[in-house]
Amino acid sequence: MIxxxxxxxxxxxxxxxxTALSFLFVYPFWRIAALSFSEGYEASKGGIHFWPRAFxxxxxxxxxxxxxxxxxxxxxxxxxxxxxxLSILLVSLMAYGLSKNRLRGxxxxxxxxIVTLFFNGGLIPTYLLFKSLGLLNSFWVYVVPSLxxxxxxxxxxxxxxxxxxxxxxxxxxxxxxxxxxYLKIVVPLSLPIFATMGxxxxxxxxxxxxxxxxxVTKQDLxxxxxxxxxxxxxNRSGKPGSSFGMVDLVSDTRRTVTAQSIKMATLVVVxxxxxxxxxxxxKYFVKGVIIGSLKG
Amino acid sequence: xxxxxxWLSSALALSVIATSLVACSGGNNTxxxxxxxxxxxxxxxxxxxxxxLVVNMLLIGDTILPKENNPMHQWLLENKNxxxxxxxxxxxxxxxxxxxxxxxxxxxxxxxVTNELSxxxxxxxxxxxxxxxxxxxxxxYPNLLKYSxxxxxxxxxxxxxxxxxxxxxxxxASHPDVAQKILGFFIKEDWLKQxxxxxxxxxxxxxxxxxAFKEQIADVDGKPIIPISLDHMGRQNFMYxxxxxxxxxxxxxxxxxxxxxxxxxxxxxxxxxxLYVNGLLDREFLTQQPDQYQAKLSSGRxxxxxxxxxxxxxxxxxxKATDPNSRYVPxxxxxxxxxxxxxxxxxxxxxxxxxxxxxxxxxxxRNLERFMEFLDWNATNEGSFFLSxxxxxxxxxxxxxxxxxxKPEVKAELDKGDGTFExxxxxxxxxxxxxxxxxxxxxxxxxxxxxMGETIWAEGYTVDDNLFNPAGTGPEWDKHWGNLWPEIDKxxxxxxxxxxxxxxxxxxxxxxxxxxxxxxxxxTEEKLRLIEEYLNK
Numbered sequence: 001m002i003x004x005x006x007x008x009x010x011x012x013x014x015x016x017x018x019t020a021l022s023f024l025f026v027y028p029f030w031r032i033a034a035l036s037f038s039e040g041y042e043a044s045k046g047g048i049h050f051w052p053r054a055f056x057x058x059x060x061x062x063x064x065x066x067x068x069x070x071x072x073x074x075x076x077x078x079x080x081x082x083x084x085x086l087s088i089l090l091v092s093l094m095a096y097g098l099s100k101n102r103l104r105g106x107x108x109x110x111x112x113x114i115v116t117l118f119f120n121g122g123l124i125p126t127y128l129l130f131k132s133l134g135l136l137n138s139f140w141v142y143v144v145p146s147l148x149x150x151x152x153x154x155x156x157x158x159x160x161x162x163x164x165x166x167x168x169x170x171x172x173x174x175x176x177x178x179x180x181x182y183l184k185i186v187v188p189l190s191l192p193i194f195a196t197m198g199x200x201x202x203x204x205x206x207x208x209x210x211x212x213x214x215x216v217t218k219q220d221l222x223x224x225x226x227x228x229x230x231x232x233x234x235n236r237s238g239k240p241g242s243s244f245g246m247v248d249l250v251s252d253t254r255r256t257v258t259a260q261s262i263k264m265a266t267l268v269v270v271x272x273x274x275x276x277x278x279x280x281x282x283k284y285f286v287k288g289v290i291i292g293s294l295k296g
Numbered sequence: 297x298x299x300x301x302x303w304l305s306s307a308l309a310l311s312v313i314a315t316s317l318v319a320c321s322g323g324n325n326t327x328x329x330x331x332x333x334x335x336x337x338x339x340x341x342x343x344x345x346x347x348x349l350v351v352n353m354l355l356i357g358d359t360i361l362p363k364e365n366n367p368m369h370q371w372l373l374e375n376k377n378x379x380x381x382x383x384x385x386x387x388x389x390x391x392x393x394x395x396x397x398x399x400x401x402x403x404x405x406x407x408x409v410t411n412e413l414s415x416x417x418x419x420x421x422x423x424x425x426x427x428x429x430x431x432x433x434x435x436x437y438p439n440l441l442k443y444s445x446x447x448x449x450x451x452x453x454x455x456x457x458x459x460x461x462x463x464x465x466x467x468x469a470s471h472p473d474v475a476q477k478i479l480g481f482f483i484k485e486d487w488l489k490q491x492x493x494x495x496x497x498x499x500x501x502x503x504x505x506x507x508a509f510k511e512q513i514a515d516v517d518g519k520p521i522i523p524i525s526l527d528h529m530g531r532q533n534f535m536y537x538x539x540x541x542x543x544x545x546x547x548x549x550x551x552x553x554x555x556x557x558x559x560x561x562x563x564x565x566x567x568x569x570x571l572y573v574n575g576l577l578d579r580e581f582l583t584q585q586p587d588q589y590q591a592k593l594s595s596g597r598x599x600x601x602x603x604x605x606x607x608x609x610x611x612x613x614x615x616k617a618t619d620p621n622s623r624y625v626p627x628x629x630x631x632x633x634x635x636x637x638x639x640x641x642x643x644x645x646x647x648x649x650x651x652x653x654x655x656x657x658x659x660x661x662r663n664l665e666r667f668m669e670f671l672d673w674n675a676t677n678e679g680s681f682f683l684s685x686x687x688x689x690x691x692x693x694x695x696x697x698x699x700x701x702x703k704p705e706v707k708a709e710l711d712k713g714d715g716t717f718e719x720x721x722x723x724x725x726x727x728x729x730x731x732x733x734x735x736x737x738x739x740x741x742x743x744x745x746x747x748m749g750e751t752i753w754a755e756g757y758t759v760d761d762n763l764f765n766p767a768g769t770g771p772e773w774d775k776h777w778g779n780l781w782p783e784i785d786k787x788x789x790x791x792x793x794x795x796x797x798x799x800x801x802x803x804x805x806x807x808x809x810x811x812x813x814x815x816x817x818x819x820t821e822e823k824l825r826l827i828e829e830y831l832n833k
Contacts, residue, residue, distance in 0.1 A: 041614040046591025066716065123391065124398040131399050213387035214395070217354065219361055226386060231714075233359045258610060260587060 029271075036060070036265040040258030058257050059265035063231055072224040076206060079142040079223065084201040087147050088194060094148070095156030096182050113150040123214070130215055137218045142211055146204070152197055159193045160186060199281050206274060228266045232259075348379045349666045351657075353728075354402075356385040356392045357409030357649070360715045361725070368686060368722025378670055380726060393417040402426045404657035405667070407466065407728065410453070410650045412768070415463070418652055419455040422462035428658045430461045437668055439675040443468035443731065445645035451766035451830065453650065464671070465647035467730040472643040472759050474732045478746070479533075479604040480640060480753035481627035486619075487513050487599055497628050499537060499567055502600070506576040509599040516597045523599045524571060525578035527589050530602035531788070536638035537630050538564045543764060549827055552820050556784040557811045560635065562804040565791040569800040572792050582789055596622055605746045612745060626749035629756040637755060644760035651728065674729050681737060683727035691723065692738065700738040710741075767830040772822040776815025783811070 003011075030050065035043045039054040063069065097103055098110065121129065135141040163186060171181045187194070209225035216222055355361070361382050362369065372378050383403070385392040390413045396402055397420055406427075408414050421427040434440055441449070444465050453463045468474060483495060483505075491508040494501075506523040513521050526534060532542070538560035544553045553559065571577040578598070580588070592598050593611035601624075608624045615622040629638050651671075658664045673679040685692045685700065692700040702710055709717035718724050740747060769777075787807035794800040 041594070041610075041617060044587075044590050044594040044610055044614055046588065046595065062714065124395060127395045128398055214391070217383040217385050219384060222386070230359055230386075260590070 032264050032267050035261060036268045038261060040261040043261040043264070044258055059261045060269070062257050062262055063228070063265055063269055066227070066231070068219065068227060069224070071220050072222060072227040075139070075142070075221060076223040076225070078139070080202050080205040083143045083146060083205045084198055086143060087149075087152075087201050088198050090147055091149065091152045091197070092156050092187075092190075092194065093182070095153045096160055096186060098153065099157045099160040113153055117150045127214065136215050137221065139221060141215045142205070142208075142223070145211075146201075152201070155197065156190075156193060159190055163189055195281050199278070202277075203274060207270075225270065228270060232263055232266055346377065346662075346666075348373055348377050349663060349670075350379045350381065351405055351667060352381050352383070352403045353405040353407065354383050354385055355407050356414075357389045358384060358407075360384075360719055362719050362722045366720060366722030368683070368726050371687070372726060376670060376673075378666070380728075382725065389414050390417060393421075397421060397424060397426070400424070400426065402652070402654035402656070404654055406652045406654070407649055408652070410463075410465075410648055412452075415453055415650065416456075418453075418463050418650060419457075421652060422455065422460070423457070426655060427462055427652045428655055428664075430464050430653070433653075433668055434461060434464065437672045437675070439672055440464055440729070442675065443471050443645070444647050448645045448766060449647075452646070463650035463652055464729075465649075466651055466728065467649040468645070468647055468732070469730070470644045470646050470648070470760075471732075473734050475643040475757075476740075476742070476746075477641075477749045477753040477757055479529075479602070480749060480756055481600060481602050481630060482608050482624040482745075483600045483627040484509075484596070484598070484622075485625040486622050495627050496630060499630060499632050502630050503567075503570070503576075506571065506599065507574065510574075510576055513599070516595060519595070519597060521597050521599065522578045522592060523576040525584075525589065525592055525598045525601050526581050527584065527586070527601075527603070528785070529604075531581070532784075533602050533638070533640050534568075534630070535561065535564045536640065537632050538635060539638075540636045541639040541642075545764065545827070549824065549831070552824055554780070554816065554820070556781060557808055557816050560632075561808075562801055563632070565788070565800050565804045566797050568788070568792045569794055569797060573796070577792070582785060593624070600627065605743070605749060608745060609743050612743065623745065625745055626752040628752055639758045640753075640756035642758050642760040646760070646765075649730065671728065674727060675731055677733045677737075680727055680729070680731040681733045684724045684733075685738070686721060686723055691721070695739065699736075764827070767823070767826040770822045770826060772815065772818040776819050779814055780811065780816060780819065783807075783814070 031048075034050065034052050036059050037052040037055055037057070039056045039058070042053040045053075098106055100106075120126075130136055130141060130145070133144075135144060167185055167189075168181050171185055176184065207225060209223065209229055212222045212226040216226075361384050369380065372380060389409050389411075393408060393414055394417060396406070397417060402421065408418065418427070422429065449461065449465055450459065453465055454461055487509055488495065488505070491505070491512050493505050493508055496502040496505045502524075509521065509523045515521060532555065535555050536542070539553070539555040539558040542555045544555075544558060546552070555561070568577065572579075578584070578592070584592075590607055590610065593601065593607055594614040596611075596615050612623045615624075629640065631637050653664065653667070657667075674683060691706045692702055695701050701707075706717070724730075740750070784807075787803065787810070791800045791803040791807070794803055
């Protein structure tokens with residue numbers, strides 16, 4: 001195909017524009033990473049630069065030196081894997097049932113779900129409920145309350161409804177039960193929505209710190225987000241005599257971290273795992289969002 | 297086949313539900329396990345005949361806990377027969393306290409950060425029968441009140457319904473004898489030497505110094521210098537040069553001005569306009585972010601500013617790394633001739649934290665007695681020093697002046713400033729009252745410049761009149777205050793960036809008229825009435 005001169009110019013301008021836009025999106029993360037590997041006093045000088053001016057691992061050492069960081073990661077990874085898996089499994093089962101017109105009481109269940117979209121019990125009633133269920137200071141406080149989400153149920157339900165009924169009918173004719181149809185036909189066809197909702201749920205579990213803040217006092221049960229918030233708080237406090245990081249410059253044991261550089265390292269520690277996972281799920285994510293929205 | 301799958305899927309669903317239910321009850325079992333006391337010690341002391349006193353203490357508002365089985369915990373177990381077990385409530389203090397109130401159960405002892413709201417919730421705990429009154433305990437152990445003012449306690453902590461005390465006040469960080477001077481003006485010392493001038497103490501002297509900086513100090517790293525830069529806190533405190541403090545109450549308690557509607561605020565606006573017009577004021581002072589402000593300080597471009605010691609120490613560390621002579625040092629308060637000295641901060645008899653004892657714990661009278669005896673020992677100089685500094689010679693040693701200072705290896709750990717060393721050794725955490733030792737037995741900690749501030753900044757500190765805050769606030773305050781003080785920045789921008797003095801004065805008069813319309817008179821009148829009521833109590 002012959003490309004006209006005008007089209008070539010347009011493509012060139014397009015590439016330049018998109019490159020500049022990409023740089024604008026990427027540079028803030030790049031700068032955060034560069035600052036996280038910089039000595040604190042260099043970071044406090046400000047300015048724009050692409051590489052760490054004085055490279056150090058001290059910021060990460062300050063975070064990972066804590067012995068409770070591994071416990072916190074274990075809690076976070078555990079709740080993310082267990083919570084997201086259980087949630088998607090149970091929500092999809094519920095949504096599959098609700099997608100069938102023959103289910104009795106379907107309208108009532110839908111109504112109850114809709115009510116939960118608009119109304120919330122509030123902090124104190126929720127706390128009392130969790131207390132009565134024995135969820136306080138328990139690992140399961142991270143998993144059980146977030147097993148079901150009304151919006152997720154509706155998204156799955158819409159997706160399942162959009163699947164060709166003929167596939168299921170032919171499977172039933174061949175003697176498959178509802179569960180077999182769900183496992184062998186519906187799930188393979190719904191991988192995009194499973195991946196999308198799974199990613200949403202996993203990211204929600206990974207980023208959540210409010211649950212620990214409100215319902216957990218045992219320090220070996222707090223997730224990594226809450227621990228990192230604590231590290232930030234500790235390093236932010238300007239206690240007299242410990243002006244953070246650099247009290248004795250001539251000492252060999254001086255630290256080179258500041259609240260700012262610790263904050264940057266914390267951001268990297270928090271975001272990096274999700275950034276590693278996301279590229280593998282991206283194609284499902286894009287497909288799932290589009291399909292879900294069009295057929296909903 | 298179909299039936300088998302049905303049975304299998306039902307079994308799977310049931311097992312998931314059962315697992316969840318079992319897991320949900322796991323928290324209660326764990327709690328029961330925690331309540332089991334440790335085996336009795338075999339110490340020869342009389343106390344050891346009893347089982348160790350187990351005290352489960354919840355800290356609300358703290359951010360770090362000591363490590364389990366740290367040396368201090370072990371020492372207290374062996375020598376004081378007390379097993380203090382801490383847990384931490386994260387999140388907002390009132391929220392956590394309200395949840396405990398709703399839950400109907402308190403841990404053995406709770407220590408919380410005090411303010412008007414949290415104190416009222418602590419009193420609600422007592423009203424709900426969750427905690428005990430402390431009047432008799434405070435009368436029996438008067439040492440516990442040695443750093444607080446009974447009138448202040450009565451005004452701030454006592455239950456408004458019946459005047460009972462339900463809290464043991466702790467943490468006298470603001471006490472006049474212990475409070476450190478941590479904020480004030482600071483100035484670039486090497487610039488001052490270069491222009492051959494003394495540290496300014498008046499607005500006229502400040503203007504002269506700033507002009508000298510502008511004319512004689514070269515650009516820094518190719519960027520123009522900024523003679524003076526101020527963030528929000530700095531601006532407000534600089535206003536006190538004219539308004540004395542954030543409030544100005546007359547001696548007869550009949551007139552009251554806030555800093556934003558003080559008659560002298562016009563002179564502040566005029567002075568700042570003069571700085572701006574002469575190119576001495578940072579043009580970004582109203583919009584800059586904290587890290588931008590810090591970057592300016594750390595790059596050594598700013599001549600004078602007002603802040604806490606933290607940005608100063610950070611900037612000094614950066615500057616001294618390349619040039620040992622380049623640093624910021626504390627500057628005396630800036631005053632206006634004929635006006636009172638500004639007050640940047642006040643010390644007081646306020647206690648920042650409160651200890652509440654649950655009724656459940658106090659039901660065992662012997663346990664309560666043992667815990668109170670521990671607190672009473674904590675309140676002594678010996679107890680406070682030991683609980684904060686550990687066994688003598690282990691972490692701190694006496695220097696030639698007879699003062700305790702940390703060993704070099706301990707100092708290196710403490711200077712990290714993140715509390716991990718204290719947490720691993722259990723230092724300071726078991727000083728439940730957070731009481732200091734007076735007179736001080738240790739070397740003051742801090743950078744050289746911070747220690748200079750103890751004398752240079754002292755003039756800007758006063759003792760709180762113990763009247764204004766305890767008088768409280770009312771509905772007019774709740775209605776209007778949130779709208780009043782944010783307005784000052786908006787009007788500052790107009791007045792300070794005015795083209796000349798006349799326009800700056802005109803804008804200021806418009807500002808004062810505006811405050812008259814948005815609730816300043818109502819808030820003022822209500823506060824004066826509350827002060828009068830408080831005085832008549």
